[in-house]
């Protein structure tokens with residue numbers, strides 16, 4: 001899999017020490033008004049690693065994702081893609097290296113699901129070029145992996161919330177970007193489709209990509225993710241392996257609710 005920097009069309013320095021991480025946060029912080037959401041976030045997202053971001057509503061998870069995607073600049077610190085700071089890339093370059101599944105997306109125009117997925121290819125194709133038959137097949141394959149290929153010709157606006165979510169994920173899939181940013185990708189999905197979507201994400205990561213995903217289900221974090229960032233009001237309580245970061249004391253503090261972690265058939269399960 002190509003690195004973020006090479007996919008973005010930007011040269012990368014060879015230092016003989018391997019490639020830089022796909023994404024690096026260096027002292028990143030964000031505020032809304034005079035309220036600090038988080039500060040001092042410093043960690044790297046390496047190829048082959050899936051990160052989850054968890055925390056209660058309104059704590060700043062989407063704000064963090066927007067800062068990583070270059071949609072909203074961080075209020076402090078730096079975000080690096082490959083060996084360059086985010087602000088040095090054009091939007092088109094970022095789109096080649098980073099595929100985004102936003103928390104909600106409501107297309108304004110009447111695109112079919114297939115047309116919507118083909119938009120994922122725009123950043124890597126010459127401007128104003130029409131999709132080739134190979135592109136269309138690739139988009140159909142992506143829809144099939146998310147089990148929504150039968151909906152290819154339906155207007156996106158007519159799809160259910162869960163169907164639309166899987167179409168949006170298919171658009172990320174065709175973009176072939178090394179880094180995926182997924183904001184609550186499993187919202188609206190039944191359990192089987194939640195697991196299917198995370199399996200597709202996991203395959204991407206295991207093939208040398210990386211992902212950062214906002215999730216609310218802590219059980220899925222233990223099951224699928226290598227690292228987790230736990231946000232509480234105004235600060236990060238920890239980041240690292242899920243079994244360490246998601247301990248009863250910190251999770252209970254973050255969510256303001258006594259929470260217990262038990263093992264069932266070798267799996268970590270959270271009880272409120």
Ligand SMILES: Nc1ncnc2c1ncn2[C@@H]1O[C@H](COP(=O)(O)OP(=O)(O)OP(=O)(O)O)[C@@H](O)[C@H]1O
Nearest residue numbers: 032033037055056057058059060061062063064103
């Ligand atoms: N443009 C804005 N103006 C004012 N406040 C904002 C703005 N954008 C976000 N906020 C506030 O910043 C806080 C963090 O929002 P954010 O969407 O990042 O939370 P979140 O952790 O993703 O929440 P959720 O789990 O509910 O999706 C919230 O209190 C939100 O109301």
